[in-house]
Structure formats: C-alpha cells, structure tokens
Amino acid sequence: MDIVIDLAIALGAIIAAAYCLLLSRRLRALTRLDGDVGRAIAVLSKQVDDLTTALRAAEQQNSAAGTALGQQITQAEAAAxxxxxxxxxxxxxxxxAPSHLEGAQDIPAYGTDHAAFAPMRPAAPRSQDDLRRRVIRQRDHAGASR
Incomplete structure (x- = not known):
C-alpha cells in the first residue's frame, strides 16, 4: 500500500512539473514581442500614445477656435x-420725411434722370442717446410681444 501511495505522489509530481513547464512556455511566448500577441500589445500601446498626442492637439485647436469664436461673437454683437x-x-x-417724398418709389434709379431728383431738407441732428433709447424701447416692445 505504501508503494501505491508513493507511485501516486510521484505521478502527481511529474504531472505538476509538466504543467509548470507548459505554463512557462506559454508565458514566455506571450511576453515575446515577435509573437502574435506580443506584437499586438506593442501596436496597441503605440496607438494609445498616438491617440493621446492627437487628443492633446485637438484640445489645443478647440481652445484656439473657441477664443476666435468668442471674438467673432463680440464683433457680431457690436455690429448688431x-x-x-x-x-x-x-x-x-x-x-x-416731407410729404413730397412720400412717393419715393416714383423716383427713378440714380443715373437715369437727374431732373426727377428732389433733395431733402437736412433733418435736425439727433443725439445718440435719443436713438439708443428708441432702440431699447423697440427691443423691449418686441421682446414683450413674443
């Protein structure tokens, strides 16, 4: 009976040694860069680095474009x-406008007939504050009707 137990233990040790050898070979093949899996890991690592660089460049371009867009919006608001x-x-x-200019559609285009041109009398100059108040009033009125 002791011999059978010794043989079973020896057989288990041989099987364990063979399994360790197999695992060792697989691990070595996995870590080698010239193997398929190792090459794939190296390529993926390089692609991650490239994507990180591209992401940083895109963020810089986005911030530059945002700044330019902000300036354009400011200019557009001033123009508006x-x-x-x-x-x-x-x-x-x-x-x-004087009553004799009410039918301004009857006046031909410039250069066709100079005799039909009727000059307007100069209007009294208005201050910028009056115009601003009027625009603000109109804007408030338009906003209230929405």
Missing amino acids: RRLELLMAAAQTSRQN
Missing part, C-alpha cells in the same frame, strides 16, 4: 447694435 441704431435712425428719418 450698430445696425439697430441705423435702423432706428432710418425709421425716424422716414417718419419725419
């Missing part, structure tokens, strides 16, 4: 304010 003032000035000059 100027246009509102010009529109208000045009409306007030149209309302204050």
